[in-house]
Amino acid sequence: MTSPSPLVSMTEAGDPRHVGQKFARQQHLAREGFPVPEFFCLTTTMFQEVARPLVPTIEQLTSTVDRTSQQDIRRVAEEIERLFVEVPLPAGVEASILDAFDRTFGTEAVVAVRASVVARALGDSEDSEADPFAGVSSTFLYVRRGTLMERIRRCWASGYTPEGLIYRLSQGRDVQGLTVAVGIQRMVPGRRSFVLFTCDPKTTERKTLVVAGHGIGEGVVQEKVGVDHYFLHPQTGHIDRELGHKAEMLCENPVPGGELLSWPVPEQLRDAPCLTDAELGRLATLGQDIERSFGVPQDIEGTFTEDGTLHVLQSRPIAFDFRKIRVWSCANVSESFPGVTTPLTYSLASHFYEVIFYDCVRRMWGADARALHDQTPAFQNMLGFIDGRVYHSLSNLMHVNGINPFVALTSMRDLEHVLQLDASLFIRLPGHRDSFPSTASYAFALGRSVAGALRVTATFQHDFDAFEAWWKRTLAEVRALAPAREDPLVLIHHFRNIWTGVGNWWGLTLINHWYINTLYGLASRLLKQWTDEDPSALLVGLLCGARPDASTHALLSAVALAETVRADPALSKLFAEEEAEEVWRRLAAGEVAPAFARTFREHLSEYGDRGVQELNVERPSLRDTPWELVRVVQSYARTSVTRAELRSSDLARRKEAEAQLTTLLQGHPVRKLALQQLLERLRQVIGLREDSRFWRGQLFGFSRQVFAALGQRMAERGVLDAPLDVHYLTMKEVMDHFEGRSVTRNLGELARLRRREQQDNTERQPPRDFTTVGSVADGVPRAVEAASDDASLLKGLGSSAGVVEGVARVVMDPGAVGSLSKQDILIAKETDPGWLFLMLASGGIVVERGSMLSHTAIAGRKFGIPTVVGVAHATTRIPDGARVRVDGSTGIVTLLGEP
Numbered sequence: 001m002t003s004p005s006p007l008v009s010m011t012e013a014g015d016p017r018h019v020g021q022k023f024a025r026q027q028h029l030a031r032e033g034f035p036v037p038e039f040f041c042l043t044t045t046m047f048q049e050v051a052r053p054l055v056p057t058i059e060q061l062t063s064t065v066d067r068t069s070q071q072d073i074r075r076v077a078e079e080i081e082r083l084f085v086e087v088p089l090p091a092g093v094e095a096s097i098l099d100a101f102d103r104t105f106g107t108e109a110v111v112a113v114r115a116s117v118v119a120r121a122l123g124d125s126e127d128s129e130a131d132p133f134a135g136v137s138s139t140f141l142y143v144r145r146g147t148l149m150e151r152i153r154r155c156w157a158s159g160y161t162p163e164g165l166i167y168r169l170s171q172g173r174d175v176q177g178l179t180v181a182v183g184i185q186r187m188v189p190g191r192r193s194f195v196l197f198t199c200d201p202k203t204t205e206r207k208t209l210v211v212a213g214h215g216i217g218e219g220v221v222q223e224k225v226g227v228d229h230y231f232l233h234p235q236t237g238h239i240d241r242e243l244g245h246k247a248e249m250l251c252e253n254p255v256p257g258g259e260l261l262s263w264p265v266p267e268q269l270r271d272a273p274c275l276t277d278a279e280l281g282r283l284a285t286l287g288q289d290i291e292r293s294f295g296v297p298q299d300i301e302g303t304f305t306e307d308g309t310l311h312v313l314q315s316r317p318i319a320f321d322f323r324k325i326r327v328w329s330c331a332n333v334s335e336s337f338p339g340v341t342t343p344l345t346y347s348l349a350s351h352f353y354e355v356i357f358y359d360c361v362r363r364m365w366g367a368d369a370r371a372l373h374d375q376t377p378a379f380q381n382m383l384g385f386i387d388g389r390v391y392h393s394l395s396n397l398m399h400v401n402g403i404n405p406f407v408a409l410t411s412m413r414d415l416e417h418v419l420q421l422d423a424s425l426f427i428r429l430p431g432h433r434d435s436f437p438s439t440a441s442y443a444f445a446l447g448r449s450v451a452g453a454l455r456v457t458a459t460f461q462h463d464f465d466a467f468e469a470w471w472k473r474t475l476a477e478v479r480a481l482a483p484a485r486e487d488p489l490v491l492i493h494h495f496r497n498i499w500t501g502v503g504n505w506w507g508l509t510l511i512n513h514w515y516i517n518t519l520y521g522l523a524s525r526l527l528k529q530w531t532d533e534d535p536s537a538l539l540v541g542l543l544c545g546a547r548p549d550a551s552t553h554a555l556l557s558a559v560a561l562a563e564t565v566r567a568d569p570a571l572s573k574l575f576a577e578e579e580a581e582e583v584w585r586r587l588a589a590g591e592v593a594p595a596f597a598r599t600f601r602e603h604l605s606e607y608g609d610r611g612v613q614e615l616n617v618e619r620p621s622l623r624d625t626p627w628e629l630v631r632v633v634q635s636y637a638r639t640s641v642t643r644a645e646l647r648s649s650d651l652a653r654r655k656e657a658e659a660q661l662t663t664l665l666q667g668h669p670v671r672k673l674a675l676q677q678l679l680e681r682l683r684q685v686i687g688l689r690e691d692s693r694f695w696r697g698q699l700f701g702f703s704r705q706v707f708a709a710l711g712q713r714m715a716e717r718g719v720l721d722a723p724l725d726v727h728y729l730t731m732k733e734v735m736d737h738f739e740g741r742s743v744t745r746n747l748g749e750l751a752r753l754r755r756r757e758q759q760d761n762t763e764r765q766p767p768r769d770f771t772t773v774g775s776v777a778d779g780v781p782r783a784v785e786a787a788s789d790d791a792s793l794l795k796g797l798g799s800s801a802g803v804v805e806g807v808a809r810v811v812m813d814p815g816a817v818g819s820l821s822k823q824d825i826l827i828a829k830e831t832d833p834g835w836l837f838l839m840l841a842s843g844g845i846v847v848e849r850g851s852m853l854s855h856t857a858i859a860g861r862k863f864g865i866p867t868v869v870g871v872a873h874a875t876t877r878i879p880d881g882a883r884v885r886v887d888g889s890t891g892i893v894t895l896l897g898e899p
Helices: 016-031 044-064 070-086 093-105 145-160 162-170 217-221 277-294 343-365 369-373 376-380 394-401 405-410 412-418 439-479 488-505 507-531 535-542 550-567 569-577 580-588 594-607 627-637 643-664 669-716 723-728 731-739 747-763 833-841 855-863
Strands: 007-009 039-042 111-118 139-143 179-186 192-197 208-214 228-232 239-242 248-251 261-264 298-304 310-317 325-329 383-386 389-393 769-773 793-795 797-800 803-810 824-828 844-847 867-869 883-887 892-897
Touching (some): 007 093, 016 044, 016 111, 016 179, 016 310, 039 093, 044 070, 044 145, 044 179, 070 145, 093 145, 093 179, 139 145, 162 833, 208 217, 208 248, 208 277, 217 248, 217 298, 277 298, 325 383, 325 394, 343 389, 343 394, 343 507, 343 669, 343 723, 343 731, 389 394, 394 412, 405 412, 405 439, 439 488, 439 669, 488 731, 507 535, 507 669, 535 643, 550 569, 550 643, 569 627, 643 669, 669 731, 723 747, 833 855, 844 855, 844 883, 855 867, 867 883
Parallel strands (some): 803 824, 824 844, 844 867
Antiparallel strands (some): 007 039, 039 179, 111 139, 111 179, 192 208, 192 298, 208 228, 298 310, 325 769, 793 892, 803 883
């Protein structure tokens, strides 16, 4: 195998092992037609030729460096830099470089010279998908031919900068065997520069973030100028702006070889938006195109020249450590479990999610038991219990849905719509193409999942009918039980049997949801395409008039009771004049018409599990409080509503919508027929969903009865203070008590503790959606309700999620500080890569300057350190030694106490 050329043109720079990831990606962008300035590369082969005589000394220095000493790391870095500055170049190397410069740019050109570090493993190299290594290798701007070789030598040496060594040593990575590629690229005189994230680097939300300032990009990236932040919402097109004061910009020095100069921004531009809405729209499209080209979210650097020409200078993957990130939302789940609930309800809900999703994936994917077993942690953690409230762990929920390659490829956006997400999420899915070791293995898995989807589709109606038959048989058996008289172990036996069946059948309800999402999405797209009307408004009417489902029957049964009351003077008087509890007492005592009492009890028997928050087992059902049904009937009896009127109204809305559709599709009979067939199927599966939701209420109603009986036994034996205290234990804790697996005999004290916690949770105001990085217990953002002029509250830009409390350490000179600990919060005006040693040692970071793209923010996100940037006057407003809380999600820094 021949070695690659020591020097390659832009069109040849495609192999990241030889030119580094930075330049291989630029070559890819140029090949795809993006506006990348021309460049050529000095490959790692040239580096190896130059560095060959230095390798023994470099290895000796790096193998003996004291990784705990910042001073020793700097000493080693300076020694290695001196070696590269003084090493003689092999014959012809300098001449070949200068010749390439002259041919590519011309002798009078100015260029940018950039290093890209390549490690033994490509994943450990600079700008890898897992780790950007941002700011640790050298870049030199406005370089002329006369100083080119000196800049190249310093780029070679930058594989071993102090920051690069600290970065690698802190992660236990190899610091030997490093090579460096160097790119020489035409310098673009940018006048407005930006960094664009196609996905929020803090939360994984697909909201485009643009950070922009005046002058060349170095000023923006290195935080040397003021910047604007723009947050673009892709679904709505809305733009949120956080405009900074942009007093200065970084520009070229007219003296050749001189340092970059800071020039004042014209007065009228300092507080005005740096970018127009049209330019932001253009950048959003550019970001989407580049992300689509690479397949993962990108961190893109670019600039506009004076004439408005756009140039792309760099693109690299946004590095996410999904092992630490959890995205939480109560959207969608809160309709079933609103507000504060109990450990028992949460544990039942979590178990329900686990078993039905397992069944769904098993049916649709057809995976072997071992493959599904490997995903057990995700199945068991789709719901979280935070401050007494049930949350979706979107990270795990979407992971489970994405196990199936076919679903990962086709249906994740539909799932996000169902979950009512404000923005899409980027979550690495196990069924995504990149998760397979080869194209062949992905193709096999995708083919198997498509075959599974076709098989499930072919047998779905038959299977669902069998599911319904099983549930009705099971329900009849359940209702024959008398939980209060059964032995606890017999009750638990029945409970386990039924829930085992749930795990064998209930996945069909999720497959039905998949059909609904798919068919609804298809119907919406076709209606929009064929009628150019708002599909949601049209679909409201078109989906009316379906066959009555279980929920509809429950409603009609209650209305029928009201109709009987209105038609009978005695009943009408009773229901109108007496309180609900008194009406029920008379019904139970046999003091009303027997036929009506019988019908009333039949409704309770059939529909007694249907009610408000019916899945919260701490709430009594209609079976427990039948006078609540009396109240429902009383409210209907006061109106003129009838079953016939409800049915006719539903059909009338359907006919009106179908007439509108006929007008819109006039002259297109085939389209009309196709939509009619699609809508009929959609109405059917929506009906099945309502049936299964009703059965779910019955399942939780049975579970409520089981645990009520078990709670009664525990109270009788003095284990609990009262039967209802069983709600403050989990499903497993209760069963473990009776089955000999309990790890404590003091369950009563545990229940009392949790009852007190529930009261505390009721007073909290947790967020609807949030992201945690690292320990969830430490990362839940707290609502801050205080006056904006409260001196104890400081506001900045949250740039690395997480919440931490500690002691403020105000640092003005990093060289004057011995060390920090995880109990310390680093407070500084600004940081650069030279601060990395202190940053990694601290528990949290607060700086006065900075942006979402700053080195401070990037390092905070990489190492999971809660970070807030842009906190005005932080070093003077926060006393050294004071106790502070840092919320890296909301950007709030709270002074908790004086030094």
